[in-house]
Every structure is written in C-alpha cells, then in structure tokens.
Amino acid sequence: MDLFSSLPLGDFTLTNRIAMAPMTRSRADYQGVQSELAIEYYGSRADAGLLITEGVAPSAMGLGYARTPALYNDEQIASWKNVTDAVHAKGGRIFMQIMHVGRIAHSANRTIADAPVAPSAIQAAGQMWTDSQGMQPNDMPRALAVEEIPGVITEYAQATKNALAAGFDGVELHAASGYLPNQFLSEGANQRTDQYGGSIENRIRFVVETLQAMIAAAGSAGKVGMKVSPGMKFNGIDDADPIPTFVALAKAISPMGLAYLHVMRTGIGSETALREAYQGNLLVGGGYGKAEANQVLASGAADGIVFGSSYLANPDLVTRFAKDAPLNAPDPSTYYSPGPHGYLDYPTLG
Numbered sequence: 001m002d003l004f005s006s007l008p009l010g011d012f013t014l015t016n017r018i019a020m021a022p023m024t025r026s027r028a029d030y031q032g033v034q035s036e037l038a039i040e041y042y043g044s045r046a047d048a049g050l051l052i053t054e055g056v057a058p059s060a061m062g063l064g065y066a067r068t069p070a071l072y073n074d075e076q077i078a079s080w081k082n083v084t085d086a087v088h089a090k091g092g093r094i095f096m097q098i099m100h101v102g103r104i105a106h107s108a109n110r111t112i113a114d115a116p117v118a119p120s121a122i123q124a125a126g127q128m129w130t131d132s133q134g135m136q137p138n139d140m141p142r143a144l145a146v147e148e149i150p151g152v153i154t155e156y157a158q159a160t161k162n163a164l165a166a167g168f169d170g171v172e173l174h175a176a177s178g179y180l181p182n183q184f185l186s187e188g189a190n191q192r193t194d195q196y197g198g199s200i201e202n203r204i205r206f207v208v209e210t211l212q213a214m215i216a217a218a219g220s221a222g223k224v225g226m227k228v229s230p231g232m233k234f235n236g237i238d239d240a241d242p243i244p245t246f247v248a249l250a251k252a253i254s255p256m257g258l259a260y261l262h263v264m265r266t267g268i269g270s271e272t273a274l275r276e277a278y279q280g281n282l283l284v285g286g287g288y289g290k291a292e293a294n295q296v297l298a299s300g301a302a303d304g305i306v307f308g309s310s311y312l313a314n315p316d317l318v319t320r321f322a323k324d325a326p327l328n329a330p331d332p333s334t335y336y337s338p339g340p341h342g343y344l345d346y347p348t349l350g
C-alpha cells in the first residue's frame with residue numbers, strides 16, 4: 001500500500017491516496033463569489049485522488065474572513081460550478097469543505113451587520129486580517145439560543161445540497177481549527193448548560209446532528225467527510241484534555257458510514273486514538289512528505305494522506321511524487337493575497 005494505490009472512499013474509488021488539504025486562499029470577492037482564478041488553481045491539481053476545497057461558508061453568518069467564498073446563493077453556486085467542471089473534465093474528484101466560522105469573525109469582513117454566533121458569548125483570543133482596517137481582534141459573539149440551533153444545522157444541510165448542485169462530489173464538515181463545530185466540542189469555548197454543552201455527550205451533539213443533516217441532504221453518507229484537529233491550539237481553543245472528546249465523537253459517528261474522517265496531526269497522538277475508535281477511512285495530514293506518507297500507509301495507520309502547503313506550492317505534486325522530483329517551497333506571504341501571484345504561478349516540472 002502506498003500513495004499510488006487506489007482507495008475505495010464512500011461512493012467513489014480514488015485513483016491514488018494523495019489528497020489536497022482544504023486551504024483558504026482568499027481570492028473570492030466580498031460577496032463570497034469564487035474567483036475565476038480558482039478554475040485553473042483547482043483544475044491544475046485534478047490528478048489528486050481527492051481535492052478538498054478551501055473552507056466555504058454555508059451562510060452570510062458563517063463568513064468571517066476577508067475574500068472567502070460562500071455557497072448560499074445562485075451566483076456563488078455558479079462560480080463554483082466552473083471549478084467542478086474543470087476538475088471533472090480531467091477525471092478528478094472534489095469535495096467542498098463547509099466552514100462556518102462561528103466566533104472567528106470581524107464585522108469589516110462580513111456582508112451582514114449581525115454579531116457572529118457561537119455556543120457561548122466568549123470572545124476568541126487573537127486577531128484577524130481585514131482589508132479596510134488591518135489586523136483586528138475577533139468580534140464578540142452572541143450565544144446561540146437553543147431554538148436557533150436547528151436553523152444553523154439546516155444551513156449545513158442546504159450548503160450540502162448547493163454543493164452537489166454546483167457539481168461537487170461530496171462535502172467535508174470543517175470541525176477543526178476552532179470554527180463553529182470545534183467551538184461546540186471545546187470545553188473552553190462551550191459553556192452552555194443545555195443539551196449542547198457540559199458533558200462530552202452534549203458537546204459532541206452539534207457535530208453529530210450536523211453530520212446527520214448533511215448525510216440526509218446528500219442522500220448518502222458516502223458523499224460526506226469530516227475534518228478534526230484534536231489539541232490544535234488555534235483561534236482561542238485550548239482545552240487541557242481534548243482526546244476523550246474526539247474519541248467519543250469518533251465512536252458516535254463510526255456507524256454512519258462516512259466517506260472519511262480527516263485528522264490533522266497536532267502532536268498529541270490523536271491519529272492513533274482515532275484510528276482505534278473509528279471504523280472507516282482515516283485521512284491524516286499535517287507536515288507529511290512522500291517518504292513518511294508511504295510509511296504511514298504501509299503500516300496501516302491511515303488510508304490516505306492529506307498535503308497542504310506542499311500542494312499549494314506544487315500544482316503537479318502527484319507527478320513530482322511519482323518522479324521523486326524536488327518540490328517548490330511555499331511562499332506564506334501570498335497565501336491570502338488577492339490575485340494570481342502565489343496562486344497560479346508556481347512552476348510545474350519541465
């Protein structure tokens with residue numbers, strides 16, 4: 001088993017075990033419409049076994065960063081259809097990552113005046129970029145009323161339907177990196193006293209119900225995956241002992257038959273714990289190169305490997321791995337800058 005072995009994954013069989021990580025690139029417009037530049041960006045990487053898009057907001061409330069895409073209106077759907085068409089024309093597979101920022105938002109980056117929503121009214125530590133005001137602290141969120149939670153879950157279900165309408169093969173729930181689902185999972189960010197907070201069983205409830213709604217909307221669990229990052233200290237998440245929560249979540253969702261569980265390695269060994277707790281495809285990412293990826297696949301510790309910054313900088317990563325060719329180094333100064341520079345101009349071999 002190695003990166004070039006095929007992989008049955010949900011409703012699909014991937015041609016290799018190389019996945020492109022979800023990466024926010026901030027090339028969309030201020031209304032969440034994806035840039036035409038994204039057609040070439042994703043299209044040129046279509047030989048991955050699986051492409052996972054940057055985080056895409058399911059609603060105006062779910063947007064918090066500058067120039068990030070969304071998928072709740074026809075114009076946004078049409079902008080993504082061009083991308084999925086380009087990927088499919090080359091025989092690729094592409095899942096859309098659904099990302100609701102929750103409390104990680106600034107008003108200057110939003111299309112609505114309403115305060116961001118979160119499990120609890122606790123402001124996240126940290127700052128974010130705004131084009132009009134430079135770096136700004138995250139806004140103070142308001143706590144979702146319990147009666148509002150089904151409506152938020154419905155946004156994820158609708159975004160799933162919209163993603164399929166836009167031609168995506170499936171969707172990934174972004175439950176990592178401190179965004180809304182991760183806020184519900186976290187003891188620090190979630191101090192609710194109702195059925196969505198407190199015990200582990202209660203803190204995982206939002207994610208479990210959201211996945212159920214996404215599966216129903218997709219008509220198949222084999223079109224739905226999820227990303228988690230247990231122990232990632234980012235966006236104000238800093239829980240003392242996160243693994244038991246994520247193990248309980250993995251056990252709860254195991255019978256659903258998802259396409260995959262995607263774990264970002266954070267250095268606390270959660271990949272091993274989740275491999276044991278979860279029956280199904282496990283994709284792992286976070287600092288992997290070709291050699292380590294092949295070792296992990298050969299050992300059976302994971303079923304596929306997710307590459308982030310190396311894929312960002314190497315549109316022909318699959319070819320470079322096949323030929324053992326050297327890789328371009330990524331340039332962080334253009335990760336989130338508008339326009340084609342650092343987006344479409346990384347050289348390919350030859």
Ligand SMILES: Cc1cc2nc3c(=O)[nH]c(=O)nc-3n(C[C@H](O)[C@H](O)[C@H](O)COP(=O)(O)O)c2cc1C
Binds near residue numbers: 306308
């Ligand atoms: C520019 C950039 C943007 C990212 N945006 C997202 C995102 O939108 N959603 C997400 O789940 N992870 C995001 N990540 C994290 C990556 O998916 C991945 O987990 C991380 O880069 C570690 O993998 P690597 O060491 O192979 O880069 C981003 C990473 C980078 C470099």
